Amino acid sequence: MATTELTATITDAEWRVMRIVWTLGQADSHTIIDLLVRQHDWKPATIKTLIGRLVKKGALGTTKDGRQYIYHPLIAEQAAMDTALATELNQMCAMCRGKAFVHAIDETELSQDDIQTLISHLQKKLTTAPTAVSCDCLPADYEGSC
Amino acid sequence: MATTELTATITDAEWRVMRIVWTLGQADSHTIIDLLVRQHDWKPATIKTLIGRLVKKGALGTTKDGRQYIYHPLIAEQAAMDTALATELNQMCAMCRGKAFVHAIDETELSQDDIQTLISHLQKKLTTAPTAVSCDCLPADYEGSC
DNA sequence: ACTCCACGTTTACAGTTGTAAACTCAATTT
DNA sequence: AAATTGAGTTTACAACTGTAAACGTGGAGT
Numbered sequence: 001m002a003t004t005e006l007t008a009t010i011t012d013a014e015w016r017v018m019r020i021v022w023t024l025g026q027a028d029s030h031t032i033i034d035l036l037v038r039q040h041d042w043k044p045a046t047i048k049t050l051i052g053r054l055v056k057k058g059a060l061g062t063t064k065d066g067r068q069y070i071y072h073p074l075i076a077e078q079a080a081m082d083t084a085l086a087t088e089l090n091q092m093c094a095m096c097r098g099k100a101f102v103h104a105i106d107e108t109e110l111s112q113d114d115i116q117t118l119i120s121h122l123q124k125k126l127t128t129a130p131t132a133v134s135c136d137c138l139p140a141d142y143e144g145s146c
Numbered sequence: 147m148a149t150t151e152l153t154a155t156i157t158d159a160e161w162r163v164m165r166i167v168w169t170l171g172q173a174d175s176h177t178i179i180d181l182l183v184r185q186h187d188w189k190p191a192t193i194k195t196l197i198g199r200l201v202k203k204g205a206l207g208t209t210k211d212g213r214q215y216i217y218h219p220l221i222a223e224q225a226a227m228d229t230a231l232a233t234e235l236n237q238m239c240a241m242c243r244g245k246a247f248v249h250a251i252d253e254t255e256l257s258q259d260d261i262q263t264l265i266s267h268l269q270k271k272l273t274t275a276p277t278a279v280s281c282d283c284l285p286a287d288y289e290g291s292c
Numbered sequence: 293a294c295t296c297c298a299c300g301t302t303t304a305c306a307g308t309t310g311t312a313a314a315c316t317c318a319a320t321t322t
Numbered sequence: 323a324a325a326t327t328g329a330g331t332t333t334a335c336a337a338c339t340g341t342a343a344a345c346g347t348g349g350a351g352t
Contacts, residue, residue, distance in 0.1 A: 020283060023281055029330080035285060035288065067320090077239065084238070086249075091230075093227075097254055098261075102263055111277060112277055114245070114248070115268050117244070119268050133260075137169040158339085176298090195341075214299055
């Protein structure tokens with residue numbers, strides 16, 4: 001049941017499948033298909049394809065249960081989320097990430113506990129934070145270096 | 147110079163081009179190509195393709211300057227970042243977004259000002275925050291509803 | 293005026309992704 | 323035992339991406 005590090009990335013459509021399995025802990029294809037058909041306009045065949053790809057890329061594991069399989073996650077949900085978010089942020093200008101966080105936090109519904117955790121992490125972070133983070137969009141040696 | 151709302155999405159490789167133009171405000175292709183060749187192992191031809199695609203999808207505008215073009219952004223950097231981040235977050239379980247933020251903030255270098263802005267936004271947000279945010283990975287009516 | 297250069301455009305091509313039908317078998321039903 | 327069902331696998335196919343070469347043409351240099 002140890003979750004592994006994933007090499008390949010999970011695509012948008014595949015995320016929908018993973019979320020079902022993450023939330024249920026494990027599920028057979030009938031359950032996954034049934035739930036996703038209700039959430040999207042996907043045909044069962046589409047969902048079968050996605051499940052197959054996730055198994056092939058090592059995001060889902062299988063256990064034989066009589067005639068069918070039970071699928072379970074081979075990667076942790078929080079780890080996948082952290083990686084996806086970090087990848088997205090790393091592609092953006094370092095100087096602008098702070099403002100992006102502000103906007104994202106304004107727009108995201110967060111629980112009181114989450115907010116308090118964030119505040120305390122930020123307060124600790126403040127003690128060692130730099131005065132400014134500089135733009136990293138140009139080569140370091142560029143004349144107008146931002 | 148008014149930045150527009152973008153229909154199509156900017157791909158990872160295209161982001162690199164946009165960051166150059168955003169940072170410089172405007173640039174001719176020679177400058178863009180020169181800078182990106184130094185940052186990546188891209189051939190000039192590759193960068194020309196990316197510029198062309200960005201113009202076609204309305205992310206970059208052109209101004210004729212004698213024999214060549216000057217490119218300038220048609221979408222705002224911060225808006226693009228906000229949209230990209232929101233899209234990424236919306237694909238994740240609502241219940242887990244808070245923890246994802248904590249991890250992302252721990253791993254991101256932020257300036258003192260940014261941190262203080264975040265803290266104050268969070269403190270204000272705390273006053274109206276729900277006790278908990280529930281998982282939205284399954285259809286609302288599902289038996290085991292998370 | 294002729295040549296060359298370089299800028300933007302066209303074409304190329306394999307891999308990924310979204311979307312889905314068709315097919316293969318083992319198991320269940322009649 | 324034959325027919326049916328349904329789970330997983332194969333095949334399909336267009337659009338999007340990353341990566342890049344080839345091409346056409348209007349100026350710059352001679």
